[in-house]
Amino acid sequence: MAQQPMADAEEDLAAHPSVRMEAIVAALALLASVGIIYLARTLELRVELGSLGPRWWPTLLGIGGVVLSAPLLLLALTKGAQSRGDLLSSTAEGVRRVVLILAVTVVYIVAWQLVGYAPATWLMLLAAMWISGARGVRGLILFPLITTAFIVVLFSSILRVPL
Amino acid sequence: MNALTDGLSMLADAQVALCILMGLLLGLLVGAFPGITATMAVAVAATFTMTLDPVPGLAVLLTIYVAANFGDRVPAILVNTPGTPASIATTFDGYPMARQGRAGLALVLSAMVTAVGVLASMVVFVVAAVPVASFALEFGPAEMFALVLFGLTVMITIASGSLVKGVLAGLLGLFLGTVGRDPISGDPRFTFGLNDLSDGVNFIAVIIGLFGIAELLDQMLTHRRQKVKPVSNLGQWWPSREDYRRSAKPTAIGVGVGGVVGVVPAAGGDIAGLIGWDRARQMSKRKEEFGKGSVEGVAAADAASSATLGGSLTTTMALGIPGDSVMAVMIGSMVIWGIQPGPSLFTSRPELVVVIAALMIIATLLALAASLVRMRAMVKIMDVPQHYLWPTILVFCVVGTYATTNNVFTVIVMLGAGVLGLLMKRAGFPAGPVVLGLLLGPLAEANLRRALLIDGPSGLVTNPISAVLLVLVVLALLAPLVRRLRSRRADRPDPAVTEPHDKERT
Numbered sequence: 001m002a003q004q005p006m007a008d009a010e011e012d013l014a015a016h017p018s019v020r021m022e023a024i025v026a027a028l029a030l031l032a033s034v035g036i037i038y039l040a041r042t043l044e045l046r047v048e049l050g051s052l053g054p055r056w057w058p059t060l061l062g063i064g065g066v067v068l069s070a071p072l073l074l075l076a077l078t079k080g081a082q083s084r085g086d087l088l089s090s091t092a093e094g095v096r097r098v099v100l101i102l103a104v105t106v107v108y109i110v111a112w113q114l115v116g117y118a119p120a121t122w123l124m125l126l127a128a129m130w131i132s133g134a135r136g137v138r139g140l141i142l143f144p145l146i147t148t149a150f151i152v153v154l155f156s157s158i159l160r161v162p163l
Numbered sequence: 164m165n166a167l168t169d170g171l172s173m174l175a176d177a178q179v180a181l182c183i184l185m186g187l188l189l190g191l192l193v194g195a196f197p198g199i200t201a202t203m204a205v206a207v208a209a210t211f212t213m214t215l216d217p218v219p220g221l222a223v224l225l226t227i228y229v230a231a232n233f234g235d236r237v238p239a240i241l242v243n244t245p246g247t248p249a250s251i252a253t254t255f256d257g258y259p260m261a262r263q264g265r266a267g268l269a270l271v272l273s274a275m276v277t278a279v280g281v282l283a284s285m286v287v288f289v290v291a292a293v294p295v296a297s298f299a300l301e302f303g304p305a306e307m308f309a310l311v312l313f314g315l316t317v318m319i320t321i322a323s324g325s326l327v328k329g330v331l332a333g334l335l336g337l338f339l340g341t342v343g344r345d346p347i348s349g350d351p352r353f354t355f356g357l358n359d360l361s362d363g364v365n366f367i368a369v370i371i372g373l374f375g376i377a378e379l380l381d382q383m384l385t386h387r388r389q390k391v392k393p394v395s396n397l398g399q400w401w402p403s404r405e406d407y408r409r410s411a412k413p414t415a416i417g418v419g420v421g422g423v424v425g426v427v428p429a430a431g432g433d434i435a436g437l438i439g440w441d442r443a444r445q446m447s448k449r450k451e452e453f454g455k456g457s458v459e460g461v462a463a464a465d466a467a468s469s470a471t472l473g474g475s476l477t478t479t480m481a482l483g484i485p486g487d488s489v490m491a492v493m494i495g496s497m498v499i500w501g502i503q504p505g506p507s508l509f510t511s512r513p514e515l516v517v518v519i520a521a522l523m524i525i526a527t528l529l530a531l532a533a534s535l536v537r538m539r540a541m542v543k544i545m546d547v548p549q550h551y552l553w554p555t556i557l558v559f560c561v562v563g564t565y566a567t568t569n570n571v572f573t574v575i576v577m578l579g580a581g582v583l584g585l586l587m588k589r590a591g592f593p594a595g596p597v598v599l600g601l602l603l604g605p606l607a608e609a610n611l612r613r614a615l616l617i618d619g620p621s622g623l624v625t626n627p628i629s630a631v632l633l634v635l636v637v638l639a640l641l642a643p644l645v646r647r648l649r650s651r652r653a654d655r656p657d658p659a660v661t662e663p664h665d666k667e668r669t
Contacts, residue, residue, distance in 0.1 A: 128554035
């Protein structure tokens with residue numbers, strides 16, 4: 001089961017190696033592993049089942065995480081960053097798009113509970129289309145309307161999923 | 164004979180026929196759009212099919228699985244961009260053929276060898292599934308744990324650029340699998356008092372998040388105006404007799420490679436395609452043509468990647484270990500339908516072997532027929548702007564995830580997994596091991612604990628099957644390190660070559 005590995009990006013478009021990113025990620029992995037060990041050891045149990053009880057497996061996983069992320073942090077700080085040539089670099093416009101689309105999605109989920117599925121979805125699609133670069137009546141009005149109607153018919157009438 | 168007639172009678176239904184057609188259309192479209200992977204499509208479709216009966220539901224999912232293998236060659240050949248990872252190797256010769264005015268030939272040849280690959284792999288499934296399942300029925304806790312560990316290790320070594328990051332991703336998945344109730348005592352773990360987590364983290368939400376939303380966000384993050392326009396001059400359509408003759412041997416090589424790779428848990432069409440292409444090149448009398456528009460290259464790559472399907476299905480259905488990411492989703496869906504993939508499946512429901520094999524064969528023949536129609540519209544499909552695709556994918560991911568539980572919390576989990584998946588991708592952590600760990604974690608834990616309680620730690624190594632599997636785990640983990648050491652030695656300059664030159668200088 002492989003993720004979509006991309007062919008090496010052209011040099012000028014490839015993501016740059018980053019020691020800071022590698023170090024932060026390794027530090028977070030280490031913190032999370034320690035956190036898992038702590039949470040596992042403090043689990044409240046109805047009956048103690050001995051050493052192979054409910055705490056054992058998550059504790060083992062946490063220890064494994066510590067054993068691996070500590071050297072990863074050390075490597076990041078001493079040997080430098082690994083190549084990220086298989087990834088395209090992000091763009092400023094791209095970062096803006098991602099932040100906006102996530103914000104819109106969160107607002108959509110809240111609005112769905114308040115105003116109902118169809119109106120919330122139509123507005124969300126309108127906003128998402130605009131963020132993605134669509135302009136004009138076809139992209140901002142017609143497409144969101146048709147898509148929303150299609151989803152409502154598909155789910156409510158055909159699949160009988162209450163929206 | 165009963166299983167055969169029972170299975171075929173289950174397919175004689177108008178609803179099943181409609182589901183096959185729906186899956187065909189979705190699979191061909193999905194394969195044709197780069198950025199929408201078969202895993203994403205099957206995961207979202209799985210949410211829609213939950214309200215269907217198992218056979219129509221399987222009809223949709225399996226047909227998408229097959230049809231995506233046909234559709235993904237289109238952008239690989241016309242735009243040099245694989246529609247799904249399985250068509251990476253197709254770009255090596257498919258796109259050069261298109262640049263030479265032979266796009267039509269590449270498309271038709273690709274479709275034909277893909278059909279041959281899938282059909283040949285179904286022979287593997289029909290022949291091997293029941294014996295493998297019968298063998299696995301003898302597995303005890305130690306063997307099951309070792310098998311799960313092997314599957315996870317293969318996934319980690321294949322999917323990861325960095326072995327350490329891959330193992331950490333696997334550990335994260337295994338940890339997510341502990342959320343909910345302890346499989347033996349029933350005690351709640353890591354639910355933080357939330358009822359929504361008492362049944363664990365929703366698998367479909369995580370897979371849609373990690374493979375769907377994360378991919379979508381990454382595309383948004385890195386999108387630039389496309390410089391490569393699809394090749395529109397399709398040229399000659401049908402292969403000549405010489406093309407058929409030249410394709411025969413590489414197709415056979417591809418089928419052989421795909422058949423072997425397919426049964427390895429977690430190894431999918433992308434791996435097989437690359438190995439098949441390389442093997443065919445090594446065994447060809449026209450090595451120099453590979454990578455420059457060789458029909459042999461296209462034949463080997465596509466036959467290999469498509470021939471993994473049957474093996475993948477065998478591993479999934481007979482052992483309960485997903486053969487690739489699509490099969491991981493399939494397992495999740497089947498569990499919801501009350502069908503538990505694994506050794507007991509074919510004993511309890513032998514007609515399912517017939518149903519699955521028949522659906523795959525029907526889907527292959529229909530997808531082949533659709534692919535052979537000379538559709539100029541396919542070029543236009545690749546020109547659909549991203550601002551139509553992105554919001555559509557997003558809204559379908561949200562509503563599809565919601566449909567699995569009718570609970571907004573599941574959508575929140577999906578979004579969280581999507582953001583996590585994006586961060587993981589940018590930091591070089593693979594998502595595949597997380598998904599596999601989440602899916603198989605409870606199975607691994609329960610079996611390991613039982614094995615240790617019954618026989619202690621020595622039971623894992625004294626049991627011959629589990630010992631062999633654990634040795635394979637160690638070898639799989641060491642193999643990338645050995646490869647790296649070998650390539651470093653190969654890169655070092657040969658002192659014998661430099662010495663005479665140095666002597667000349669002095």
